[in-house]
Amino acid sequence: MNKKQKNITELICAVVSILTFLILWHIGVKGELGRLMPGPLPVIRMFFATLFGGTIGSRTMIIHILYSLIRVMAGYFLGAAVGVVLGLSMGWSRLVEAVFSPLFRIIRPIPPIAWIPISIIWIGLGEDAKIFLIFLASFCYVTLNAWSGAKNVDPDYLRAARMLGAGKRQLLFTIVLPASIPSIFAGLQVALSSCWATVLAAEMVRSSEGLGWIIIAGMNNNDMVQIMTGILAIGLVGMLLSMIFRKVEARLCQWNKSGS
Amino acid sequence: MSVEQKRKLITCTNIDKSFKVPEGIHQVVSDFSLEARENEFICLFGPGQCGKTTLINLIAGFELPDQGSILVAGKPVTSPGPERGVVFQNISLFPWLTVMGNVEYGLKMAGVPKKERQERAQKYIDLVGLQGFEHAYPVKLSGGMRQRVGIARAYCIEPKVMLMDEPFGALDAQTRYLMQEELQRIWQTEKRTVIFVTNNIEEAIYLADRIIVLSNCPATVKKEYVIGLPRPRQYTSPEFLALRKEIQQ
Numbered sequence: 001m002n003k004k005q006k007n008i009t010e011l012i013c014a015v016v017s018i019l020t021f022l023i024l025w026h027i028g029v030k031g032e033l034g035r036l037m038p039g040p041l042p043v044i045r046m047f048f049a050t051l052f053g054g055t056i057g058s059r060t061m062i063i064h065i066l067y068s069l070i071r072v073m074a075g076y077f078l079g080a081a082v083g084v085v086l087g088l089s090m091g092w093s094r095l096v097e098a099v100f101s102p103l104f105r106i107i108r109p110i111p112p113i114a115w116i117p118i119s120i121i122w123i124g125l126g127e128d129a130k131i132f133l134i135f136l137a138s139f140c141y142v143t144l145n146a147w148s149g150a151k152n153v154d155p156d157y158l159r160a161a162r163m164l165g166a167g168k169r170q171l172l173f174t175i176v177l178p179a180s181i182p183s184i185f186a187g188l189q190v191a192l193s194s195c196w197a198t199v200l201a202a203e204m205v206r207s208s209e210g211l212g213w214i215i216i217a218g219m220n221n222n223d224m225v226q227i228m229t230g231i232l233a234i235g236l237v238g239m240l241l242s243m244i245f246r247k248v249e250a251r252l253c254q255w256n257k258s259g260s
Numbered sequence: 261m262s263v264e265q266k267r268k269l270i271t272c273t274n275i276d277k278s279f280k281v282p283e284g285i286h287q288v289v290s291d292f293s294l295e296a297r298e299n300e301f302i303c304l305f306g307p308g309q310c311g312k313t314t315l316i317n318l319i320a321g322f323e324l325p326d327q328g329s330i331l332v333a334g335k336p337v338t339s340p341g342p343e344r345g346v347v348f349q350n351i352s353l354f355p356w357l358t359v360m361g362n363v364e365y366g367l368k369m370a371g372v373p374k375k376e377r378q379e380r381a382q383k384y385i386d387l388v389g390l391q392g393f394e395h396a397y398p399v400k401l402s403g404g405m406r407q408r409v410g411i412a413r414a415y416c417i418e419p420k421v422m423l424m425d426e427p428f429g430a431l432d433a434q435t436r437y438l439m440q441e442e443l444q445r446i447w448q449t450e451k452r453t454v455i456f457v458t459n460n461i462e463e464a465i466y467l468a469d470r471i472i473v474l475s476n477c478p479a480t481v482k483k484e485y486v487i488g489l490p491r492p493r494q495y496t497s498p499e500f501l502a503l504r505k506e507i508q509q
Contacts, residue, residue: 163320163341163342164369175354179354
């Protein structure tokens with residue numbers, strides 16, 4: 001009952017804060033600013049008008065969103081898979097760490113968008129180049145967190161497992177891997193937002209569909225409503241992604257939470 | 261003679277152990293010897309940082325002695341192994357596994373089929389009084405319940421020797437008394453050779469067949485008391501209090 005009341009209060013606050021923001025926006029663009037900035041109503045109208053029905057460019061909004069999402073997911077999961085394997089190996093084996101950590105330390109601080117020119121030269125303008133950039137964005141964060149997760153496993157867990165008869169392989173799969181999961185998930189979460197940012201940058205450089213393209217096309221046509229609609233879609237999808245992510249995490253890391 | 265030899269389960273002979281510290285070499289255990297017979301309950305009693313935990317770590321095989329030898333069931337100790345169950349002071353349950361998952365872990369590692377290992381784990385979960393909590397995660401359990409899982413987990417691999425490193429040290433006083441009674445009941449149901457480390461004299465007298473009093477760092481045997489009081493013992497009986505007075509001075 002108490003929790004329900006709290007949820008209702010939170011919901012009311014959320015609605016009030018968003019409505020206030022929209023009203024201020026609406027009033028704010030009434031004057032001179034209105035020439036540079038559309039109000040909220042045309043933006044929302046365009047978003048829903050193009051969502052399934054009308055088109056931006058040659059596609060509906062939902063198709064643009066799907067293009068961006070599929071690119072993100074392909075690169076994200078690829079990067080996450082490689083990152084988990086490499087990161088855990090680096091945390092587990094001194095040798096693997098000694099070989100890969102110098103390279104990784106150099107590659108990690110390079111923002112994924114710095115690879116755009118090279119990816120275009122190497123791989124071309126197609127999907128592969130975009131997925132490669134997203135892969136890099138995901139891979140770096142996930143590797144780093146899997147690595148530190150595996151390195152910081154409580155030594156008492158390892159001692160308890162050895163006492164119970166676990167061999168080396170069993171230690172890796174039954175102790176190091178599960179003990180690193182909270183850290184890996186933290187990496188996956190940052191990686192997801194980084195991938196979402198990277199796909200937009202990649203689409204802004206060269207593409208004919210996707211949310212990044214909507215913004216750039218809007219700029220080229222001097223269509224402020226289209227730009228703002230693209231930005232709104234980016235925010236909404238990003239919010240949805242992290243909400244879904246948190247649900248999955250809560251499911252898989254149940255043991256890590258003392259509440260609920 | 262040979263019968264006597266057979267019944268000695270743990271033999272520590274003249275163990276020395278020291279660690280390198282920034283100030284030089286820190287000797288933690290000096291010339292420690294101990295013999296434990298089958299199903300004997302031994303308490304190592306000594307002040308705070310006197311090297312008791314190091315002794316447990318040595319017998320468990322987490323550390324190797326600099327000098328001297330440790331034999332468990334006639335075999336020298338070189339690494340941890342399932343014939344020596346350890347109950348840790350900080351419990352160290354695997355938080356990502358349920359109570360059942362923790363207790364059956366050792367059997368799973370040994371490749372025991374699922375049905376059999378769950379039956380065996382259930383037996384020890386029942387023994388420590390946690391039936392109904394099989395599917396709870398450790399984070400939902402109280403300190404006393406967690407240590408019950410710790411005991412069941414070590415029991416479940418059916419070790420010859422149980423090593424307990426201040427297992428109730430982190431519990432509040434009331435839970436501690438309760439757990440002492442519980443441990444005595446468990447041990448009387450499923451007899452094992454137990455080496456139990458404590459800095460609590462009441463706990464030692466309540467539980468032990470024999471108390472080994474250790475000197476402060478480096479740990480070495482200072483005195484030994486055989487406790488012949490019938491079980492279950494009363495904390496406030498005159499014999500109990502007399503022993504307490506005698507050991508404490």
